[in-house]
Amino acid sequence: xSFIERIQQAxxxxxGVCVGLDPIVERMPPCFKTASEPLYSFNAxxxxxxxxAAVAYKPNLAFYERYGASGWEQLAKxxxxxxxxxxxxxxxxxGDIGSTSATYAEAMFHQxxxxxxxxSPYLGSDSLSPFLEETEKGAxxxxxxxxxxxxxxxxxxxxxxxxxxxxxxxxxxxxxxxNVGLVVGATRPEHWPRVLEAAGDLPLLIPGVGAQGGDPVxxxxxxxxxxxxxxxxxxxxxxxxxxxxxxxxxARIAAFKLKEELVG
Amino acid sequence: xSFIERIQQAxxxxxGVCVGLDPIVERMPPCFKTASEPLYSFNAxxxxxxxxAAVAYKPNLAFYERYGASGWEQLAKxxxxxxxxxxxxxxxxxGDIGSTSATYAEAMFHQxxxxxxxxSPYLGSDSLSPFLEETEKGAxxxxxxxxxxxxxxxxxxxxxxxxxxxxxxxxxxxxxxxNVGLVVGATRPEHWPRVLEAAGDLPLLIPGVGAQGGDPVxxxxxxxxxxxxxxxxxxxxxxxxxxxxxxxxxARIAAFKLKEELVG
Numbered sequence: 234x235s236f237i238e239r240i241q242q243a244x245x246x247x248x249g250v251c252v253g254l255d256p257i258v259e260r261m262p263p264c265f266k267t268a269s270e271p272l273y274s275f276n277a278x279x280x281x282x283x284x285x286a287a288v289a290y291k292p293n294l295a296f297y298e299r300y301g302a303s304g305w306e307q308l309a310k311x312x313x314x315x316x317x318x319x320x321x322x323x324x325x326x327x328g329d330i331g332s333t334s335a336t337y338a339e340a341m342f343h344q345x346x347x348x349x350x351x352x353s354p355y356l357g358s359d360s361l362s363p364f365l366e367e368t369e370k371g372a373x374x375x376x377x378x379x380x381x382x383x384x385x386x387x388x389x390x391x392x393x394x395x396x397x398x399x400x401x402x403x404x405x406x407x408x409x410x411x412n413v414g415l416v417v418g419a420t421r422p423e424h425w426p427r428v429l430e431a432a433g434d435l436p437l438l439i440p441g442v443g444a445q446g447g448d449p450v451x452x453x454x455x456x457x458x459x460x461x462x463x464x465x466x467x468x469x470x471x472x473x474x475x476x477x478x479x480x481x482x483x484a485r486i487a488a489f490k491l492k493e494e495l496v497g
Numbered sequence: 498x499s500f501i502e503r504i505q506q507a508x509x510x511x512x513g514v515c516v517g518l519d520p521i522v523e524r525m526p527p528c529f530k531t532a533s534e535p536l537y538s539f540n541a542x543x544x545x546x547x548x549x550a551a552v553a554y555k556p557n558l559a560f561y562e563r564y565g566a567s568g569w570e571q572l573a574k575x576x577x578x579x580x581x582x583x584x585x586x587x588x589x590x591x592g593d594i595g596s597t598s599a600t601y602a603e604a605m606f607h608q609x610x611x612x613x614x615x616x617s618p619y620l621g622s623d624s625l626s627p628f629l630e631e632t633e634k635g636a637x638x639x640x641x642x643x644x645x646x647x648x649x650x651x652x653x654x655x656x657x658x659x660x661x662x663x664x665x666x667x668x669x670x671x672x673x674x675x676n677v678g679l680v681v682g683a684t685r686p687e688h689w690p691r692v693l694e695a696a697g698d699l700p701l702l703i704p705g706v707g708a709q710g711g712d713p714v715x716x717x718x719x720x721x722x723x724x725x726x727x728x729x730x731x732x733x734x735x736x737x738x739x740x741x742x743x744x745x746x747x748a749r750i751a752a753f754k755l756k757e758e759l760v761g
Contacts, residue, residue: 255597295597298604301573302566309565328617329590330644330709333519333559340562353592355619355639357646375619380594382621389663391653396660399653445594 236371236412239348240436243320244462246496248453249288250488251322251438253468254279254311255296260473262480272297273307277314279472282481286488289320289464291438312346320348322438322464326375328353328360335363342370349373351416351438354400361407371412371436376400377428379418379441397424401431414438419447419465425455437463442491443470449494467491500635500676503612504700507584508726510760512717513552514752515586515702517732518543518575519560524737526744536561537571541578543736546745550752553584553728555702576610584612586702586728590639592617592624599627606634613637615680615702618664625671635676635700640664641692643682643705661688665695678702683711683729689719701727706755707734713758731755 234242243249256272258265265271280290292311297304315321323345327337334352341350341364349371352364364372377387377397387397404413417428419441437456441447442465449465456463471491475483498506507513520536522529529535544554556575561568579585587609591601598616605614605628613635616628628636641651641661651661668677681692683705701720705711706729713729720727735755739747 293593293597295591295593295600295604298569299600299608301604301608302570305562305566305569326593326617327559327590329557329559330642330704331646333557336559336563340559340565344563344565353590353617353619355617355647355650356642356644357649357651359644359646361646378594378620380620380623382595382623382625383619385621385667386619386660386663387621389653389655389660391655391660396650396653396655399650403649440594 235368236349236410239369240320240371240462243288243318244464247459248456248463248465248495250286250492250495251289251291251464251466252279252283252287252471252488253324253466254290254292254472255468256472257296260476262476262478264478270307270310272300272304273310276311278481279484280314282485283471283488284316284319286485286492287319289322290315291322291324291466293324293468309345320464321346322349322351322373323347324351326351326353328356330356331359331363334360338363342367349414351375354403358403358407365407365410365412368410368412371414373414373416373438374400374404376404376415377417377421377424379420379445379447383418398427398431401428404435405433408435416440419452420445422448422451422455429455429459434460436461438466439463440466443467449491453495465491465495499632500613500674503633504584504635504726507552507582508728511723512720512727512729512759514550514756514759515553515555515728515730516543516547516551516735516752517730518554518556518736519732520736521560524740526740526742528742534571534574536564536568537574540575542745543748544578546749547735547752548580548583550749550756551583553586554579555586555588555730557588557732573609584728585610586613586615586637587611588615590615590617592620594620595623595627598624602627606631613678615639618667622667622671629671629674629676632674632676635678637678637680637700637702638664638668640668640679641681641685641688643684643709643711647682662691662695665692668699669697672699680704683716684709686712686715686719693719693723698724700725702730703727704730707731713755717759729755729759
């Protein structure tokens with residue numbers, strides 16, 4: 234099945250909850266601190282608790298790399314633990330010269346088994362294309378990120394147009410296999426009208442709700458009628474909703490609450 | 498010892514050879530294809546053969562991630578195999594929101610033991626700062642990359658100035674600990690005069706000689722009198738100089754030839 238068909242099927246309401254799997258052992262309930270594979274065990278419990286509310290899972294690789302080879306192993310097991318039909322987006326923000334990007338694509342899509350990745354556009358089209366060659370895999374390109382510093386680069390104006398709109402144009406040109414998406418932060422709503430106008434029908438991955446402060450209800454209004462699937466990610470506000478033994482229940486409640494705010 | 502002191506000591510001539518450790522099992526001599534840790538064994542042989550010519554080693558993480566947890570393990574062993582006094586630059590091109598960049602910095606500097614990393618600037622200063630907090634560690638920020646697509650983003654003109662010069666300005670502002678460097682590709686010599694004028698005294702990491710076609714002799718002329726250390730990287734042209742049993746000798750010869758071209 235092609236990437237666009239898979240995500241359309243995964244997100245029938247057009248807008249869905251993505252759970253950011255960014256595990257930090259120090260913030261987990263005490264029982265995980267002595268586990269042999271704390272990242273994986275914690276993630277497995279979070280996936281089990283949230284899969285009825287979520288359409289996608291997004292592990293950020295930093296939180297696994299911190300634990301070296303063991304972290305990588307636990308990431309691979311986490312990807313396998315995601316139920317069929319849900320989308321696994323590896324948030325790796327890679328991007329390198331063409332031959333190296335091709336090697337990263339192999340690592341993410343085949344060694345780890347991701348459905349999609351996030352990629353950074355600073356090296357231009359030949360750094361992005363290797364992630365787009367397989368029609369059943371996709372890439373979300375950083376356009377407008379959720380952090381304050383993003384503006385320093387992304388809002389520079391070139392030919393009267395901010396850099397992020399140049400990136401969106403580039404993404405549309407690269408979208409021959411209908412497997413290019415955009416990362417657009419929920420924390421910068423003043424840019425959304427221009428983003429949505431430029432984005433055409435590119436799928437969206439939206440970080441920044443939850444701990445970062447983006448408003449899901451405002452997002453819902455903005456995205457009414459948008460013609461492609463949008464994944465709204467929340468990490469800390471779901472996975473660390475409680476640090477006690479009720480963490481799984483709390484995660485489930487937080488994920489359903491976000492779903493309710495997004496699709497009612 | 499501070500980062501700037503360490504690299505000044507490592508590169509007494511001002512300009513030095515960096516060997517890119519980007520191992521590909523399929524391109525190694527046959528004896529490695531059945532080794533239990535081919536990446537590490539091959540790298541150890543390359544380091545042993547080249548350390549008298551080289552001042553730094555630069556593993557690109559894609560080539561290890563392709564092999565999963567085992568690749569990560571072999572990368573950690575590779576870092577440990579680099580002799581004291583040589584600089585290990587992990588070419589990871591990371592860059593994320595602040596809290597995540599801090600986690601990447603921990604992975605690269607402490608889990609893997611790098612002296613320096615490469616980072617991608619698309620997310621702005623708060624994505625870069627976490628890599629610059631420790632005075633004995635450094636980060637080379639992508640400014641002007643060696644691939645053809647780089648121009649699509651890096652040469653966009655904002656306020657009459659290409660994006661890469663905005664990035665260089667940002668790097669100079671972030672250089673409080675004297676541990677910020679720039680990645681500037683050898684393949685785009687027409688931009689070098691402007692880069693060097695803007696760069697002040699930031700150290701340079703220069704990819705693109707060797708297989709990518711950049712000219713080391715031209716580089717040498719351009720960098721005459723430049724006040725900070727410059728690492729000139731070659732990967733494939735050194736490590737795969739021969740694919741036969743003489744690969745180590747061939748690598749040694751290629752590394753010394755590059756050194757000769759750079760510092761005579």
